[in-house]
Amino acid sequence: IVYPKNTRYKREYCTKENNHSKLIKDKAIMKKYILFSILMFAIITLSAQTTYFVSASNGNDNNSGLSAQQAFRKIEKATGAASPGDTIRVLPGDYFGESPENLWNEIFLFKSGAPGKYITYQGVSDANGNKPRVISSSREGITISGGSYIIIDNFEVIPSGIDRKGLRTSTDPNFGETAWISRGGIGAVNGSHHIIIRNNYVHDFRGTGIGSGGSDVLLFEGNLIEHCGYGAPNATSGLGTYQPANIAGPNFPEYPNHRIIFRNNISRYNTNLRGFEGIGGNRITDGNGIIIDDHIQDQKPAGQRKPYNGRTLVVGNVCYGNGGRGINLFSSDNIDVYHNTLFDNAQSTRIQNNPYELAMSDDQLVIGRVKNANIKNNIIVNSNSDASAIGRYEDVNITYNKNIIWNANGNVENVSNNNIVANPRFMDALGLTQAQTNLLSTTSRPYNINSTSAKVRTPTKNNNFPVQDLNVFTNSPALGAAENIGYGTNIGAPRYDVDNKPNRVISVNAPDQVSPGQTVTVTVRYESSQNNDIRVAFQSTSAPNYTVYGETIVQVTEGTRTVNIEVPIAGNTPILQDDYQFQTFITPRGGEYDDRFDNQAITGVDCVAGGAGNGNSNIIK
Secondary structure, three states: OOOOOOOOOOOOOOOOOOHHHHHHHHHHHHHHHHHHHHHHHHHHHHHOOOEEEEOOOOOOOOOOOOOOOOOEOOHHHHHHHOOOOOEEEEOOOEEOOOOOOOOOEEEEOOOOOEOOEOEEEEEOOOOOOOOOEEEEOOOEEEEEEOOEEEEEEOOEEEEOOOOOOOOOOOOOOOOOHHHHHOOEEEEEEOOOEEEEEEOOEEEOOOOOOEEEEOOEEEEEEOOEEEOOOOOOOOOOOOEEEEOOOOOOOOOOOOOOOOOEEEEOOEEEOOOOOOOOOOOOOOOEOOOOOEEEEOOOOOOOOHHHOOOOOOOEEEEOOEEEOOOOOOEEEEOOOOEEEEOOEEEOOOHHHHOOOOOOOEOOOOOOEEEEOOEEEEEEOOEEEEOOOOOOOEEEEOOEEEEEEOOEEEEOOOOOOOOOOOOEEOOOOEEEOOOOOHHHHHOOOOOOOOOOOOOHHHOOOOEOOOOOEOOOEEEEOOOOOOOOOOOOOOOOOOOOOOOOOOOOOOOEEEEEEEOOEEOOOOEEEEEEEEEEOOOEEEEEEEEEOOOOOOOEEEEEEEEEOOEEEEEEEEEEOOOOOOOEEEEEEEEEEEEEOOOOHHHOOEEEEEEEEEEOOOOOOOOEEEEOO
């Protein structure tokens, strides 16, 4: 899809003997000082980061946007005002229809940040934990097209049941009924790069939940995607990338070996109810939890293929109950799949009397037409005793190690002796019944969204679809058994909050200058769904070791609170400027950095011989 583009001081000579010359010199020095001060003030003013506020309930686009009381009304208004490094805090409320003439997207993020200066769109939850909602009647809810250095954090994105913009009735060939039933949630397309999409709740879109095409250097982290893909005729899924571009620029500092990262997302109950139009009698092919799709680009004409040469990381994700596979690697090379938990996916293959020819396999993880991949430390469980855990075809140079695989009767096909056949001992996970599986299908042909069986039910513990607790018991064979590849010692995804309540660092205030041997106070505001740990580490910013010169761990309780944490600075800390950070992260009790729910860092901290600095705030969420 191609989206429319939015658019010197002259020194005076004098001598000590000449008072008149001395006066001229003094005036000249004063003039130089004033000019220098004005210049520095201008530089500081231009480089200072600004926070803008947006409020759907009491904002006005004629306001300054510089406080919650003077908030803008529209997110796109704040986008127009923002500069690289700025943060746009979107207050609770419903956001839609910002550009009535734009049928492509409900919210178009048309301005880019710069290296080290992301423009951050930060949703602010209300007192009940509800995120600000983008309600889309456009082709896509939130779109970045050709943008860079942008963060989308903490939004709920849902489709509107009302065609406010005339998308369905448009005479433009790009729109109409097909566009309406193919709507998606969040997209980064057309050469976008250095994009972070995290902590969002995207659900009930008939097309893709969160996806990208033709883009590079992407981080999808901590998102919940459910009930997507069910209405589109073009094989959509919950979360995925398609034909990424090779774009110049550095990797994310935390991921020196990977360009595209899927981390700690939950993707559940995404399914295709409608077959892929024009493909073998409209076969059902997708509805995956996560898909890495055609990175080698052989679906393009031969002369247009530019295979992606970056490496992709899929780590710490939880996928269950999806109609397609939990994770599908298709026509894509150079992928690392680490520490994911997959359970009871491939629901479409279990549908009784389905009117469509099914093309997909009944595996939880599929590796098809893939070269150079590592599959390690994953938990892969199928509740259907006849199904296999891992499916493969046309795969080359695939390394397996320490994956726990299992199904209902334990008689699972093992693709490698380096895997472990064992029950991982989930805390509370039951496979769907046939009746529940049928709810993920439509029994009508052609597709009819009004049929009873086509209505996907919200997964709660009180109705048809369960919220699965795929955390493991303390006697699980997954604990402490992982190959050490830098993402924790346990096999499977890190411990997650089943009810999707946030565990996050809201803000950090720390000194911008410290001295060896002193103890400093770091103030952390956090939100926690349970009793957790917060750890503050004073460390160097030099990869890969990030040497720690002071650290404190405190136990915190459930709720939204502020805690002061005393951090001792080691006496042997080298005297250096701008070479340290206060890294703050929240984990389960006893958790390490790789087990973290969330983290924030105060960077550019100096270590000097003297007192602590005045402090430096980093309010990100």
